[in-house]
Amino acid sequence: MDSSETSLPELPVRPTAAEEIGLPEVVDQVALARLYGEPLFALPQDLYIPPDALEIFLEAFEGPLDLLLYLIRKQNFNILDIPMAAVTRQYLQYVEEIRERNLELAAEYLLMAAMLIEIKSRMLLPPKKTAEGEEAEDPRAELVRRLLEYEQMKAAAFRLNEMPQVGRDVLRAQVYIEQSLQPRFPDVHILDLQEAWRDILRRAKLVQHHKITREELSVREHMSLVLKKLQGRKFVEFEQLFDPTRGVPVLIVTFIATLELAKETLIELTQAEAYAPIYVRLAYQPA
Structure with missing residues (x-):
């Protein structure tokens, strides 16, 4: 090369990250960890590890x-x-x-x-020796x-x-049993029963009787009559159990007989909804 030619100045070469930490470009050792996808071959100098971070308890005692x-x-x-x-x-x-x-x-x-x-x-x-000479x-x-x-x-x-424990080792068996499709009517409210009774009395007063007689009325007998009216029938309206033409005493005894039958759970009083007609049926229906 001619000495008259001027040479270009050399530019400084910036060291790589591996050379900065003292590692070669190609590293054969296994990285300690990866940070954002880059291998980490040495722990940071400013890394703080709490004293209790790596504490290990080999045995645990209850007291x-x-x-x-x-x-x-x-x-x-x-x-x-x-x-x-x-x-x-x-x-x-x-x-x-x-x-x-x-x-x-x-x-x-x-x-x-x-x-x-x-x-x-x-x-x-x-x-020490005791008084009796024993140790x-x-x-x-x-x-x-x-x-x-x-x-x-x-x-x-x-x-x-x-031992097996419920909830930890075994589970309780739960079986769903489908209830009968027959609708269950709500129970009759006492106010609706009173209103039905007042309506029957009002209708009975419209019938005038001029025959004066004394009749011995039996509650047990009328209980049997009510059961006979319900025999073989699915439902009977509450008002159909009473005969206004026989007078108020018979109506009262029939009403008492109906209450006694309900008390002894021989009959059931049902009502589809509020202010709906009241129905009576036998508590036990033979198959």
């Missing part, structure tokens, strides 16, 4: 007795001869961990820790009794939980 029972059974200790030094040390380690995280939860465990320390201290002292009760006796009772109740609760 101090549950924790004690777990420590004893896990290490195959004899529950009737508990090594108080080892159990107390492990128990206090767990209480110290939960005390740093949840002081309210640790309060219940601290009470049991004080009891364990007291039992451990009493075991270091020489046993004093083992300081661990009360704790062993509570642990055995708790273990029995926990086993019973586990067996109960294994």
Whole structure:
């Protein structure tokens, strides 16, 4: 090349994103994550992770007795001869961990820790003789009794939980039974029955009788007459049960007989709707 020719100045080359973070253009390693579709090979320097974000609880206990029972059974200790030094040390380690995280939860465990320390201290002292010369009760006796009772109740609760439960393991069978297509008429209101009775009395007063007689009227007899009128008929209008030509006394006895039959559920009074005619029928219709 001729020396007289001038060379063009070199332009600065901007480094790529991979070169900025110290990685080559072609990366063979697996990315830690992807952010908006782009591989992320290193964690951001300003990424904040809360201290409790990755906290893992391996065991969950329902109380101090549950924790004690777990420590004893896990290490195959004899529950009737508990090594108080080892159990107390492990128990206090767990209480110290939960005390740093949840002081309210640790309060219940601290009470049991004080009891364990007291039992451990009493075991270091020489046993006292009783007045009868017998040895004093083992300081661990009360704790062993509570642990055995708790273990029995926990086993019973586990067996109960294994039993099938409605809504969790089984569902109640629901069968839809189609009701009869025969319409059910609403019950007769007492006011409609009174109005029908007044109408019958008004019609009875229109019939004048000049014959004076004394007639012995029986409610039972008229009850039988009403049942005979209803026999073999599906419905009978309420007014058809009464004969205004026989006078008001007969109407009254017939009305009382009808009420007695309804009271004894031998007949039924029905009405399709308000102010509609009232019908009477036998309560039992033979097939």
